[in-house]
Amino acid sequence: MLTIKNLQADVEEKNILKGLSLDVKPGEIHAIMGPNGSGKSTLGYVLSGREGYQVSGGSAELNGENILELEADERAKKGLFLAFQYPVEIPGVSNMEFLKASVDATREYQGKEALDTVSFMKLAREKCKAVNLDPSFLKRGVNEGFSGGEKKRNEIMQMMLLEPSLCILDETDSGLDIDALQVVADGVNACRDENRSFIIVTHYQRLLDYIVPDKVHVLSDGKIIKSGDKSLALELEEKGYSWIEKE
Amino acid sequence: MISSSTTDKGFLNDSKLCEHSAQLSNANWINDLQQKAAEKYLQQNLPTRKTEHWKYNDVSFFKANDYLSAEQLAVDESLIEKLTLEVNFSQLIVLVNGRLAENASKINNDSVIITPFESADAAQKEYIGSQLSDSSQNKNLFLDLNNAIYSDGLLIDIPANDTVDAPIYILQLSTETESSAISGSQILVRCGKNSNSQVIEHFASLTKKPLNDSHDSSQQFSQFHFALQQTVIDIEANALCTHTRLNLEKPSARQVSRVLNRLERDSKLESFYFSRGSSLNKTDIDVWHEGTNSHSELTGIYLPSNKDTIDYHTCIEHRVPHCTSREVFRGIIADESKATFNGKIHIFKDAQKSDAQLSNKNLLLTNQAEINTKPELEIYADDVVCAHGATIAKIDEKAIYYLQTRGINELNARKMLSIGFINELLVNIKNEALMSAVARQLEFSLSDLNS
Ligand SMILES: Nc1ncnc2c1ncn2[C@@H]1O[C@H](COP(=O)(O)OP(=O)(O)O)[C@@H](O)[C@H]1O
Ligand SMILES: [Mg+2]
Numbered sequence: 001m002l003t004i005k006n007l008q009a010d011v012e013e014k015n016i017l018k019g020l021s022l023d024v025k026p027g028e029i030h031a032i033m034g035p036n037g038s039g040k041s042t043l044g045y046v047l048s049g050r051e052g053y054q055v056s057g058g059s060a061e062l063n064g065e066n067i068l069e070l071e072a073d074e075r076a077k078k079g080l081f082l083a084f085q086y087p088v089e090i091p092g093v094s095n096m097e098f099l100k101a102s103v104d105a106t107r108e109y110q111g112k113e114a115l116d117t118v119s120f121m122k123l124a125r126e127k128c129k130a131v132n133l134d135p136s137f138l139k140r141g142v143n144e145g146f147s148g149g150e151k152k153r154n155e156i157m158q159m160m161l162l163e164p165s166l167c168i169l170d171e172t173d174s175g176l177d178i179d180a181l182q183v184v185a186d187g188v189n190a191c192r193d194e195n196r197s198f199i200i201v202t203h204y205q206r207l208l209d210y211i212v213p214d215k216v217h218v219l220s221d222g223k224i225i226k227s228g229d230k231s232l233a234l235e236l237e238e239k240g241y242s243w244i245e246k247e
Numbered sequence: 248m249i250s251s252s253t254t255d256k257g258f259l260n261d262s263k264l265c266e267h268s269a270q271l272s273n274a275n276w277i278n279d280l281q282q283k284a285a286e287k288y289l290q291q292n293l294p295t296r297k298t299e300h301w302k303y304n305d306v307s308f309f310k311a312n313d314y315l316s317a318e319q320l321a322v323d324e325s326l327i328e329k330l331t332l333e334v335n336f337s338q339l340i341v342l343v344n345g346r347l348a349e350n351a352s353k354i355n356n357d358s359v360i361i362t363p364f365e366s367a368d369a370a371q372k373e374y375i376g377s378q379l380s381d382s383s384q385n386k387n388l389f390l391d392l393n394n395a396i397y398s399d400g401l402l403i404d405i406p407a408n409d410t411v412d413a414p415i416y417i418l419q420l421s422t423e424t425e426s427s428a429i430s431g432s433q434i435l436v437r438c439g440k441n442s443n444s445q446v447i448e449h450f451a452s453l454t455k456k457p458l459n460d461s462h463d464s465s466q467q468f469s470q471f472h473f474a475l476q477q478t479v480i481d482i483e484a485n486a487l488c489t490h491t492r493l494n495l496e497k498p499s500a501r502q503v504s505r506v507l508n509r510l511e512r513d514s515k516l517e518s519f520y521f522s523r524g525s526s527l528n529k530t531d532i533d534v535w536h537e538g539t540n541s542h543s544e545l546t547g548i549y550l551p552s553n554k555d556t557i558d559y560h561t562c563i564e565h566r567v568p569h570c571t572s573r574e575v576f577r578g579i580i581a582d583e584s585k586a587t588f589n590g591k592i593h594i595f596k597d598a599q600k601s602d603a604q605l606s607n608k609n610l611l612l613t614n615q616a617e618i619n620t621k622p623e624l625e626i627y628a629d630d631v632v633c634a635h636g637a638t639i640a641k642i643d644e645k646a647i648y649y650l651q652t653r654g655i656n657e658l659n660a661r662k663m664l665s666i667g668f669i670n671e672l673l674v675n676i677k678n679e680a681l682m683s684a685v686a687r688q689l690e691f692s693l694s695d696l697n698s
Contacts (some may be wrong), residue, residue, distance in 0.1 A: 048652050073655055093664065101655050
């Protein structure tokens with residue numbers, strides 16, 4: 001599914017990712033944990049193709065294809081999805097219009113039949129319900145004036161609509177109360193299947209009570225310094241990161 | 248740079264100017280009015296880049312050999328059909344280079360009466376005279392020139408108590424010309440007491456080549472007539488006028504114009520301006536609240552691209568107490584284009600309880616795009632509410648990236664954000680066909696944006 005080898009990346013000429021390797025197989029859930037500033041968000045940006053995030057070495061392949069040269073929208077259409085740590089507000093563009101454009105572009109690229117407006121609206125309302133967002137949110141500007149939790153649920157709704165093959169969730173659980181956390185976890189679990197993989201960036205073990213990862217990695221200073229199974233997350237919760245960094 | 252001596256005002260030195268106005272209209276009373284305007288024009292110097300009102304416009308093309316075109320051109324009716332934006336109208340007035348094109352117009356004088364100045368009766372003459380004399384208050388000598396040279400002045404009379412369901416559509420075309428030519432246009436709209444009317448003014452360029460709807464600057468047009476224009480909308484007590492003004496000319500077109508709106512007691516003006524700009528596109532908008540409890544709403548969208556310019560000087564005058572004004576203009580400035588927005592609110596000494604709000608927002612799409620936005624407040628009354636704001640922003644690159652991560656390509660993302668910036672203003676166009684026509688223009692103007 002996703003194979004990252006020795007990935008190095010710079011932001012504003014500062015080296016942030018310093019040789020990161022990761023192999024995610026179809027259907028797997030990987031959790032990435034790590035201290036603030038270790039490069040977790042940067043990894044998501046580099047993989048999704050954000051401008052200004054320069055790859056200076058290594059490779060990343062999605063389903064056997066090098067994605068690092070592609071435009072961000074092409075990567076998305078090939079099935080990569082990033083749920084933002086800080087979703088962007090876009091006043092003036094309605095959520096509905098945005099979602100329709102997004103689904104249309106993706107379906108067209110993937111050679112799927114276009115959805116007519118009526119079926120799309122029906123689908124969008126269904127997904128709203130699934131993440132416990134009132135359908136009136138579809139009429140509002142994209143993320144405009146949404147609370148933190150609403151923004152995160154909007155991200156999960158987009159994920160459900162776009163049916164990506166690789167989902168990267170960047171601290172989707174941060175700042176959520178327990179109910180919202182449950183909604184996010186249910187969303188992810190509903191999307192799980194043998195062909196869809198997840199990379200879940202989180203600080204907290206608690207999300208992993210709801211979404212059980214196959215692997216847990218610790219990212220520190222731009223590299224993965226330790227990998228293990230879900231018990232590693234528990235250990236991190238107890239002891240923090242410093243004991244690994246010292247190892 | 249042009250010299251400012253009076254002899255350099257082109258064909259418009261004393262003798263020639265008078266000759267021309269005489270040749271155009273045969274009614275003495277019009278000649279007298281035009282003579283006065285000519286005199287005022289001749290007393291002024293041509294603006295240079297140092298002249299405040301003209302700081303951002305280049306009028307150096309205006310030269311000694313300009314001439315006035317008095318030619319009356321016939322236009323193909325099928326062309327007109329294509330041009331009128333699929334909007335139903337009650338009457339259609341087509342002017343070509345300021346001259347009334349009777350064959351293409353559809354004037355039925357069915358309730359709303361359209362009278363050429365020449366055929367005005369005594370009362371109308373008096374009305375026209377007083378409107379033109381009042382409107383000679385301006386800061387723009389090209390308007391004086393217009394008042395001196397227009398040929399087919401029109402008075403549009405909306406009778407008192409009348410509700411006009413379909414708009415009066417005024418289409419003004421400028422044609423291509425080999426040498427520099429200039430044209431004038433004068434339109435007076437009188438909205439009678441308690442009347443309710445819609446007026447659409449649409450400006451377009453007529454090429455000699457077959458018409459296509461392209462605003463592509465790579466196509467070389469020879470020049471068009473330099474179009475001077477004034478519209479006066481006089482809204483009597485308790486009347487409502489919905490006015491839409493669309494500037495959809497070719498990039499090489501040039502226009503200097505003015506809209507003067509006069510509001511009497513309890514009247515209401517709802518106006519909408521849309522322009523894509525051109526090599527010179529300057530509109531002065533004046534709103535005079537002359538009767539208490541009158542209300543004006545101005546909405547504007549401007550979208551210059553390539554090397555085009557656009558200039559709006561708006562001035563809202565609260566002359567009497569208890570009036571409200573709302574003005575919202577937004578511009579998207581692309582490529583190397585340049586926009587000027589000057590929004591003035593003038594509240595007179597006795598105009599207590601005035602409520603004036605003005606907002607101007609601009610989106611710059613490139614580093615070369617330029618906006619000059621200047622608020623001006625002159626407030627001489629103390630018990631007023633006045634809000635005034637101008638902003639300049641760039642496209643939010645984070646938002647572009649966000650849209651891209653959802654599969655929307657960069658060009659479409661930019662387009663979505665641009666449309667999103669002005670979308671909400673479109674609801675101010677109440678006529679649905681007109682709203683979709685403007686939406687199409689918007690799509691069209693934004694579709695060839697460079698990233
Ligand atoms: N736009 C930027 N300009 C400069 N430095 C940046 C930028 N974005 C991130 N960084 C730096 O990169 C490092 C990793 O940041 P980030 O990926 O956001 O960490 P995490 O998500 O793990 O908290 C930090 O040291 C941060 O300061
Ligand atoms: Mg982060």
